[in-house]
């Protein structure tokens with residue numbers, strides 16, 4: 001709703017009231033319409049100020065309404081009526097003016113903002129475009145190039161930048177509503193002719209066609225198949241080429257194509273999913289709202305390889321004091337050079353400053369005696385990690401939280417090496433750790449709720465999306481990835497090429513297909529794990545060469561490593577590169593010959609494999625493992641898995657994440673395809689639909705937000 005009152009004698013003050021962000025729900029829109037009518041009809045009122053309660057102007061349209069039957073007054077005529085008013089209307093912006101919130105402000109005659117406010121049109125991130133006049137008014141106000149940038153990226157700008165761009169008339173450090181009311185009094189009676197943005201023309205540009213061609217190329221390149229950025233360019237083009245009324249028609253038309261699209265549904269689901277992962281819970285009953293995090297002011301990182309350096313940088317960037325420990329002198333020396341330059345680059349990019357002395361370096365673990373939290377990031381070797389945890393348990397304060405950055409080793413086993421296993425959790429960062437948004441917080445059997453809460457909160461402070469998951473081999477993300485990789489290898493055995501598989505996945509929206517990604521991260525990483533697990537034995541011949549523990553196994557990755565093909569770092573992998581460290585993947589005839597010979601040796605007759613099979617085999621098996629993870633209580637809900645895959649593994653956000661994708665495709669279809677592939681490949685047990693997936697189908701395939709009702713954590717790990 002909206003509150004209306006008259007202040008300072010002649011100013012009608014309209015306050016939007018819909019906590020927490022004053023979203024423009026039906027009742028808020030009705031409140032605005034009624035209040036504006038009252039203000040314009042009251043002769044004592046000479047000007048109007050619109051603001052939001054609790055220091056937030058408006059977070060835009062109410063996204064939750066989009067999935068329902070829309071009611072209440074529509075936004076577009078509401079904003080037109082404000083702009084057409086014959087009394088000056090001033091927007092008093094505090095906190096945020098986003099989406100429909102900024103569009104409302106653009107309909108006002110003046111915009112005054114607090115210096116700390118953020119403004120933007122982020123609709124594109126929700127699969128939409130600013131359809132309450134935003135695509136037509138903003139280019140008329142600030143010019144086409146700047147408007148294109150804001151609308152196609154959805155980025156939020158500071159008040160200072162908004163002032164510079166010409167979105168704002170004034171920025172204040174003081175009480176914004178008071179300043180706006182005074183301003184409203186000062187402009188009473190002035191002509192509004194030059195203040196109605198819809199009457200402006202866009203500033204002329206010399207070569208409009210090439211500007212829009214370039215913009216289209218840019219968004220298509222970055223969008224990975226997302227349709228909203230393309231529609232945004234088309235709508236801004238209408239602003240630049242058509243009269244306002246026709247531009248508004250075009251905006252409406254384009255919005256109509258987006259509004260009910262699967263991509264809009266996926267992106268809006270993901271908006272709420274990101275927020276849901278913060279409300280974590282564990283099968284033992286620990287929860288985000290009942291677990292108190294401990295304060296962490298000083299942290300330590302043990303091991304300054306690639307991961308350790310990234311974690312050190314991320315901790316320092318979060319304002320913590322960091323002790324960085326590396327026992328190998330050469331590695332320590334290199335880290336002492338690398339970390340400051342990483343910090344410097346980060347500061348330049350983010351426009352921030354870093355206290356240079358926030359990091360101290362040491363060659364001994366004794367230096368961590370007084371820290372509140374340690375993150376171990378040594379080489380992925382259980383014996384080494386055991387030793388580190390034993391040492392930490394002796395050196396650290398008794399209440400220090402001990403975290404491991406292991407990507408797959410048993411957190412419970414590491415906890416058992418310490419005196420306080422309840423203070424041990426996994427903090428699984430993704431490389432590069434100072435850049436990637438994802439953090440898996442892995443709770444063990446004995447991790448205390450406070451330990452989980454502390455790691456989750458620290459992740460948030462580091463700007464990460466922290467997702468709480470249970471302890472199992474590979475946790476959630478890598479466990480699912482393993483199945484995806486296996487299928488990709490099997491497809492090669494059956495006749496596919498890396499190029500074909502990668503193309504299918506990239507056209508689906510992944511930034512890189514599985515083989516290009518594997519070349520980038522290094523084939524030797526998985527090889528080492530498989531060797532440790534006793535799987536990578538290429539001396540086996542005949543049928544046993546391709547079977548491990550009764551299940552189908554592909555030794556292709558192991559064989560490539562034996563040929564010294566570790567990916568980009570060696571200049572050869574699934575593709576060839578111009579030199580070791582080269583980035584541009586080229587098809588490699590050697591690899592194709594190698595695959596032909598391999599198939600011939602194992603009596604495999606290559607067949608034609610299409611993109612649909614690639615997607616179904618790779619993605620449905622990954623999704624199936626996701627259901628298994630939910631069934632076991634390793635992840636609390638589908639949103640957790642989706643956040644992990646979008647933020648950590650490049651799953652295209654406009655497809656919502658693997659679990660949302662399963663919901664979109666239809667659970668029955670996923671089951672049917674898995675069953676068919678399992679029939680064709682009975683020695684791949686992971687193709688068998690998981691119990692939860694079958695139960696959901698038996699329950700009538702409820703929509704994703706109802707899955708939690710069906711999930712029973714019967715096989716909880718805790």
Ligand SMILES: CCCCCCCCCCCCC[C@H](O)CC(=O)SCCNC(=O)CCNC(=O)[C@H](O)C(C)(C)COP(=O)(O)OP(=O)(O)OC[C@H]1O[C@@H](n2cnc3c(N)ncnc32)[C@H](O)[C@@H]1OP(=O)(O)O
Pocket residue numbers: 020021023058059060061062063064075096098099100101103122123126128129130131132134255256259272275276
């Ligand atoms: C043939 C058919 C034709 C159909 C045509 C239909 C035409 C329809 C006409 C539509 C006109 C278009 C109008 C407009 O252009 C569209 C929009 O405005 S879309 C919304 C754009 N706004 C945003 O994207 C902003 C989203 N919010 C944020 O970025 C942040 O929340 C914030 C505002 C910066 C605040 O951040 P924080 O303080 O960190 O708080 P949280 O993010 O945790 O949020 C708190 C809480 O609020 C919920 N929430 C936030 N914004 C909205 C919103 N806009 N609607 C609903 N709910 C919102 C958020 O989810 C949190 O709640 P929780 O999920 O934790 O329960």
